Amino acid sequence: GIQVEQSPPDLILQEGANSTLRCNFSDSVNNLQWFHQNPWGQLINLFYIPSGTKQNGRLSATTVATERYSLLYISSSQTTDSGVYFCAVVGGTSYGKLTFGQGTILTVHP
Amino acid sequence: SAVISQKPSRDICQRGTSLTIQCQVDSQVTMMFWYRQQPGQSLTLIATANQGSEATYESGFVIDKFPISRPNLTFSTLTVSNMSPEDSSIYLCSVEGASEAFFGQGTRLTVV
Numbered sequence: 001g002i003q004v005e006q007s008p009p010d011l012i013l014q015e016g017a018n019s020t021l022r023c024n025f026s027d028s029v030n031n032l033q034w035f036h037q038n039p040w041g042q043l044i045n046l047f048y049i050p051s052g053t054k055q056n057g058r059l060s061a062t063t064v065a066t067e068r069y070s071l072l073y074i075s076s077s078q079t080t081d082s083g084v085y086f087c088a089v090v091g092g093t094s095y096g097k098l099t100f101g102q103g104t105i106l107t108v109h110p
Numbered sequence: 111s112a113v114i115s116q117k118p119s120r121d122i123c124q125r126g127t128s129l130t131i132q133c134q135v136d137s138q139v140t141m142m143f144w145y146r147q148q149p150g151q152s153l154t155l156i157a158t159a160n161q162g163s164e165a166t167y168e169s170g171f172v173i174d175k176f177p178i179s180r181p182n183l184t185f186s187t188l189t190v191s192n193m194s195p196e197d198s199s200i201y202l203c204s205v206e207g208a209s210e211a212f213f214g215q216g217t218r219l220t221v222v
Contacts (some may be wrong), residue, residue, distance in 0.1 A: 040215075047210075
């Protein structure tokens with residue numbers, strides 16, 4: 001099956017700093033999403049981005065499907081950005097089944 | 111988008127017992143998905159639930175341990191049977207909208 005690798009595994013920032021999270025995947029995908037998991041375990045949809053670039057406030061994402069990677073940018077980080085960020089993909093014949101990366105644990109200190 | 115109501119949000123259960131988790135969607139969907147997240151780990155797909163047919167389980171998951179019901183296009187249940195402490199996890203249901211997936215709030219299960 002498709003493999004998804006995220007980097008870095010952990011990231012510690014001071015409030016106000018910028019960061020880039022990376023997601024590499026091993027095959028073509030029909031769907032790529034970024035999620036933020038809050039301390040209560042809930043998954044928050046950030047971006048649906050199988051290709052191209054999107055922006056939502058301080059967050060933006062870019063997926064280069066031909067090179068099989070996606071990037072999540074967080075600018076001017078805040079303590080509320082802390083949590084786990086997951087990249088998840090649906091492979092070509094997986095019919096809606098998401099394969100998740102291992103996640104990046106982000107800690108933002110005041 | 112889809113709004114998914116999942117319950118219970120958390121539970122503490124005795125080993126050897128079973129827990130049934132419910133997932134209600136605000137619109138009709140063909141497929142619903144159940145995931146498990148063990149402590150400190152990523153999410154892993156347990157099974158796909160289709161209305162009118164048996165669920166399809168991923169490698170490492172079996173129907174006897176995780177029976178699933180899908181009585182209609184807006185509802186599904188996952189039962190965790192004969193629980194052991196190793197079943198302590200977050201369980202999440204998911205549906206696919208027009209393009210992206212949406213998740214319920216999750217059920218945090220602790221088995222003692």
